[in-house]
Amino acid sequence: MEDVLLPGLPHDLIRACYAAAPGNEIESGKFSSPESSAALAANTFGLFLVEPAALPPPPGSETWGWPALSVCLEAVLRFPWRGGRHPCLDVLVETSTALIGVESKRYEPFRIKADASLSKAYWRRVWGNAMTGYERVRDNLRDNADYFTRLDAAQLVKHAFGLRTAVHREERWRGKRPVLLYLYAEPEQWPDGRLVPKADIETHRAEINQFAETVAGDEVAFHPCSYRKLLSAWYDSPDEIVRSHALAVVTHFSP
Numbered sequence: 001m002e003d004v005l006l007p008g009l010p011h012d013l014i015r016a017c018y019a020a021a022p023g024n025e026i027e028s029g030k031f032s033s034p035e036s037s038a039a040l041a042a043n044t045f046g047l048f049l050v051e052p053a054a055l056p057p058p059p060g061s062e063t064w065g066w067p068a069l070s071v072c073l074e075a076v077l078r079f080p081w082r083g084g085r086h087p088c089l090d091v092l093v094e095t096s097t098a099l100i101g102v103e104s105k106r107y108e109p110f111r112i113k114a115d116a117s118l119s120k121a122y123w124r125r126v127w128g129n130a131m132t133g134y135e136r137v138r139d140n141l142r143d144n145a146d147y148f149t150r151l152d153a154a155q156l157v158k159h160a161f162g163l164r165t166a167v168h169r170e171e172r173w174r175g176k177r178p179v180l181l182y183l184y185a186e187p188e189q190w191p192d193g194r195l196v197p198k199a200d201i202e203t204h205r206a207e208i209n210q211f212a213e214t215v216a217g218d219e220v221a222f223h224p225c226s227y228r229k230l231l232s233a234w235y236d237s238p239d240e241i242v243r244s245h246a247l248a249v250v251t252h253f254s255p
Helices: 013-017 037-048 132-143 152-168 200-215 227-234 240-253
Strands: 070-076 088-092 099-104 177-184 221-226
Touching: 013 132, 037 070, 037 088, 037 099, 037 227, 037 240, 088 152, 088 221, 099 152, 132 152, 132 200, 152 177, 152 200, 177 200, 177 227, 200 221, 227 240
Parallel strands: 099 177, 177 221
Antiparallel strands: 070 088, 088 099
């Protein structure tokens, strides 16, 4: 793991986050894979575990109550039932008015995609009256296996339901605005040198837009942003440490 994390990051804190989370990212070797999206997320946001207020707002998020009060890697949110698997966000950021769950993608959209899988539990009537867009995506995934070919829409629906549950059931987050930040890389090639087809990148972008249009206006705000756009904005930070960090992430990961 020391070879994967950039110098200057709180390595022990990052390791502790992943050790406490499901998924076994470290022990399984997934975290050390040259294709790991978890490694990209940990290196990007790990700097702010100790000083969350230094985290720059993502482009277009100026109304989310910045600065950040806390930043957590691999945060598990609970559904409104016991048992089963509950969503694990790559990053969870809390501000004075918002709870922001980050789903990080790197190479996943450009691999062969498995069929979407949602258990019957997701059709329980527990999501309130302002999640109709996400429910529409859920229903379409059940009825059409080819509804999305690059975007993991089922995972995004699960995360949105988890965020919606959190701000209604957890006292510490009650009343905060739930936001699902979809943060994605667009690598030009695979680690072995094979090119990532531009058509796949364009399809992924189109499906992000389709998803965003479908869930627009729902209680959980959906906000897509590329890593390139995020890190480019960090270049303009007044904090020299943040600027240097953004450059280090881009240089090492080429997102």
